Amino acid sequence: MSVFELQINAQTYTVDADESMPLLWVLRDLLGLTGTKFGCGKGLCGSCAVLVNDEAERSCTMPVSEAAGKSITTIEGLSEDASHPVQVAWVEERVSQCGYCQPGQIMNAVALLKKNPNPSDDDISKAMGDTLCRCGTYQRIRAAIHRAAQEV
């Protein structure tokens, strides 16, 4: 066990964790930030996506030791009241069904828009291709990203 200092949503947290523990479980089980979801544990579905230094990363495969010292943003850090442009677009386009994968979808979309403020359909397919939704909300995810692009 080691002590790590983490910068999450502009706050500093100190955790005592095994250095191999993925960031996902630090967030969910040690810090109670349950908005970030467990889906596959192998970086295959994207439900656990968070921003690390503004890049979308799979928190289920990123050891806490690697996350320490970097700027981490989770779904809880976008806004308290769903006012972030991507969250607004998600609600307006009525994207979510069961909703479980949506925090990961949203964080991936935020990362995409940070790099590419006006993505084409192809850009969206490339950036979002490995982020799975069993409910099949993809058409609306695409629409919400286009909508958010106009607002960002």
Next chain:
Amino acid sequence: MEKEITRRDVLKLAAATGGSLLFAIFLDGCASSLEETATLPAITPTVQTPFEWEPNLYVRLDHQGSLTVMAFRSEMGQGIRTALAMLVADELDVEWNSVKIEQAPADSRYGNQLTGGSQSVSSYYDTMRQAGAAIRQMLVSAAANAWSVDPAQCRTEAGFVIHPDGTQKSAYGNLIEAASKLEVPRKAQWKERSQFQIIGTSRGHWDAPFIATGKAIYGLDVRLPGMLFATMMRCPVFGGKLVSYDDSAALAVPGVRQVVQIGHKIAVAAENSWAAIRGRNALTVQWDEGRNSSLDSEAMLANEVNDLPAIGSRPNLLQAVYVMPYEAHATMEPMNCTVYAHDDFCEVWAPTQTPQEVQASVASVMGISQKNVTVNVTLIGGGFGRRLQVDYAVEAAQVAQAVGAPVQVLWTRDDDLQHDFYQDYAVHYVNVPLGEVVRPRISTRRGPGSVPTGAWRSVDNFPEAYARECFIDEMAASLNRDPLDVRLELYSDRAANVIKLAAEKAGWGTDLPSGWGRGLAYHATFGVTHVAHVAEVSVKEDGTIRVERVVCAVDCGRVVNPDNVAAQMEGGIAFGLTAALKAQVTIKNGRVEQANFDDYPLLRIDEMPKVEVYIVESDERPSGIGEMGVPPIAPAVANAVFAATGKRVRHIPIRPQDLTG
């Protein structure tokens, strides 16, 4: 004031009263931020109310006139919480933005709470409207009494009763105390369809803002003071037995607290999920794999086909055999359940489609009274029928009892895919007399009982629709006729109507680029909701299939939330396309071979077709939408592939190698 209540206080309170903790968890997670925001509906009462009125099981009104609807069916993305609340809110005449929703625990007063078969709206359409209409009538009577006017001359609008003079008005919140003393009308006057202001309008999901902020609480998000996290080791072969195990390495993993045997499974309870997963991986286990250790799904299916009449053996018949494999539910939220067992009480937090069955089964396995088991229903991260089973809740109760602490049992993805209750395989033998246009005769063979099977979104409708609708196209091809014309000869009324609508909107009969094809299929899931899909596919030289566009026509009777009907059709199409083109469950040496999304691949965003949904205007009773988009998509795609390539594929998933060579 609620903000000052700690989880521990609420836990004590809940333990003492057997009350619901889920409420407390929502409160803890959400109250601080939601009270100030106008765009989000608050989900807890903000102050201690002097008087709250619960005129019936479904509705609560507070002194501010704020409506809370109790959702007594489970939400897994199909939109039922929103739909139930819309029905009440419209008849009661309150503003939609002011409505709150609470999830009811298992409670026999609600009747059967099983959420399945796409039946919640059709079963409760009248009940929920009547619940709203009765309260509205009582509020009007209370106001009319106070004003000494004829209640028939009063009207209601957005939470107010309006005086016959058109200027005075009285807020619902000021009337509830007087209204509560009146008799509940047995049959209240409800609205004409033309008077609806909420029913029939698109409202999105009530939970959407909570989902978009990460505040929505699924099963895995339940957190209790002092809770442990557990994983389970299960025999990889169905029905195998535990012989012995060595837990010394598991117990040496930092954070692992206890290893306990639960029947033929082993639970590893730890301080966090990661330690529980590592601990489980460190177990050494000897299994007696038993008589299922040689199960092989490929051989099982081949045997089924060998037992059928050979194709071509009956020259007077047009014959075909269609083979559908095992499928997994693969919900994005894997199975899980959280349980706190203490004394003779048990509190369960379960993402379940059947809370009452959880209550009965947990009580039975723990040997306590059902009334001592509280089952709180969380949001469900995908159900599709998997959460009609109670296995994951029962074992969590057993683990909680064994470890003596609140515990959350987490299934990893391989647990979830390898210990599912699968969509059974189906082998269909289909025939018609050669040269005739008649409904195909279908005989079906399903798998042996040694593989656990259960309901999977649309159940038998999925393989049946594939066999029948593909065969209708084979029949049309054998007669050199247009599959649309043949269907219009076989189907009538509402069925023919959606077929014609989908074909028209899709431009049936118009030209497509070379290598493209268009396919049509129709199905009425459970015989009630009529859906026709036209799929447009392109097939490349290497056999790569791309579904470019799907046009859907749906007749589900009266519509409560039209955009949600469209969403469920889009989602049903995506769910069906995963099975039609990508994923299947295979069994080798008694084990499911798939373990994660790399070998059970779900449809991706770049594979999602453009979907257009057309809803038939109808005054028939509502008939359900959750499952109905699934069955016709696989045959529509197979028929489109045939149109594009001339190749008839009689199994799923349809893969590039089926179309080359």
